[in-house]
Amino acid sequence: MEFSIARLGTAGDGIAAGADGRPVFIPFALPGEQVEAEPAGKQGEGQAAALRTVLRASSDRAVPPCPYFGHCGGCTMQHMAIPPYAAWKRARLAEALARAGFADDGAVAAPAVTPPHTRRRADLALRREQGVPVLGFHARASGAVVDLDSCVVLDPALVALFAPLKQVLRSLSAFRREGSAVLNLLDTGPDLLLRLDAEPSFADRTLLADFAREHGIPRIACAPLKGLVSETMAQLGPAVIALGGVPVPAAPGAFLQATPQGEAAIVAAVLAGLPEKLPAKARIADLYAGLGTLSFPLAARARVAGYESGPDAFASLDAAARKSGGRVEAFRRDLSRQPLTVKELDAFAAVVLDPPYAGAIDQMPALAKSRVQRIVYVSCNPVALARDTKLLHAAGWGLLRATPVDQFLWSSQLEAVAVFARQK
Numbered sequence: 001m002e003f004s005i006a007r008l009g010t011a012g013d014g015i016a017a018g019a020d021g022r023p024v025f026i027p028f029a030l031p032g033e034q035v036e037a038e039p040a041g042k043q044g045e046g047q048a049a050a051l052r053t054v055l056r057a058s059s060d061r062a063v064p065p066c067p068y069f070g071h072c073g074g075c076t077m078q079h080m081a082i083p084p085y086a087a088w089k090r091a092r093l094a095e096a097l098a099r100a101g102f103a104d105d106g107a108v109a110a111p112a113v114t115p116p117h118t119r120r121r122a123d124l125a126l127r128r129e130q131g132v133p134v135l136g137f138h139a140r141a142s143g144a145v146v147d148l149d150s151c152v153v154l155d156p157a158l159v160a161l162f163a164p165l166k167q168v169l170r171s172l173s174a175f176r177r178e179g180s181a182v183l184n185l186l187d188t189g190p191d192l193l194l195r196l197d198a199e200p201s202f203a204d205r206t207l208l209a210d211f212a213r214e215h216g217i218p219r220i221a222c223a224p225l226k227g228l229v230s231e232t233m234a235q236l237g238p239a240v241i242a243l244g245g246v247p248v249p250a251a252p253g254a255f256l257q258a259t260p261q262g263e264a265a266i267v268a269a270v271l272a273g274l275p276e277k278l279p280a281k282a283r284i285a286d287l288y289a290g291l292g293t294l295s296f297p298l299a300a301r302a303r304v305a306g307y308e309s310g311p312d313a314f315a316s317l318d319a320a321a322r323k324s325g326g327r328v329e330a331f332r333r334d335l336s337r338q339p340l341t342v343k344e345l346d347a348f349a350a351v352v353l354d355p356p357y358a359g360a361i362d363q364m365p366a367l368a369k370s371r372v373q374r375i376v377y378v379s380c381n382p383v384a385l386a387r388d389t390k391l392l393h394a395a396g397w398g399l400l401r402a403t404p405v406d407q408f409l410w411s412s413q414l415e416a417v418a419v420f421a422r423q424k
């Protein structure tokens, strides 16, 4: 069947009108294209169709640089040239903020797009298939794992570990059928957390210690597939990352912004969102502070109170804060169960929040009522951003500017920094 692609959906699929008027979602098709596609089942309110032939290509079409494109679910937008891709991300942020009530009157900036080969954090799926380890990202809309030997978005220092890691996994008795490998590229080198489906044996521990020595990996830890607590298998040196110039010890699998360039763009947009002049005694709250990616840079402008609920992240933030001169203070607090009150918030000149994917719905009512000068919302989910900031709009807050940050290159993910001030 032939289709004319009208627009892109939020997952990056081309959308055409079907014969019954309902939308047809066609992955890898671009707006303006005429394509041939075959029905592939239901998708939400409409139908899915698999692209067969591009009959008339858009000038926005690009040659995908990765041999796994089309199978690997990691990057689904490599068929789109970067300028229209960046414009699509900007438009999606503007749409999300419009849903919250904020008109796009020039407040939404062009995205900061991170370059290929820079991703320093990866959660790779592991499978054992006929005894042979498979390592990679999940296939698009499927539980299958695409076995990778290369990757155009990950830092080459992490890609270099793919082949030797598969080799050592062959012999690990703790890896039976499935697992995952969380790789974080810290300043001290690659940090590896293996989530495996059995207990590591003594022989496994020896194998992993040898593997760490051979490949210059300062630390390898293991955890059960769904367990929270990890056990160190090999520790040859510290596992540290500098955030805002402060060395922070990172726990295995710790959350990091996905690329150094993305982190720099987020930090720059957050700092630019603060009031120009802050009184000498001003304090800033950093909610959902993690290891202190934002707390330590913010400390250059004012004293910072960083709130975090994760035990490992809190321990890292607290340890680094205590050694860094007293400008940052860490508080362990679950902001869903015990959000900061209006009175607590009003003690701050500005509040920065960087919630997880689910957003900050429990914290938003008090924030909306507060009299802080600025709210800087760092978002990794436009749906949660729209829902949460709707409350700010209703309470009289205005949008000063919003910056899309594209650190998951060629994906449909969208991150952003949005800055709000009271209008009434």
Ligand SMILES: C[S@@+](CC[C@H](N)C(=O)[O-])C[C@H]1O[C@@H](n2cnc3c(N)ncnc32)[C@H](O)[C@@H]1O
Pocket: 255, 256, 257, 288, 289, 290, 291, 292, 293, 294, 307, 308, 309, 310, 313, 333, 334, 335, 336, 337, 354, 355, 356, 357, 380
């Ligand atoms: C998107 S990360 C941001 C971390 C940090 N701001 C950064 O840029 O690296 C979200 C953080 O929120 C923390 N978190 C999740 N739920 C929370 C809650 N209910 N209360 C406080 N912190 C929470 C997570 O542990 C994680 O560190």
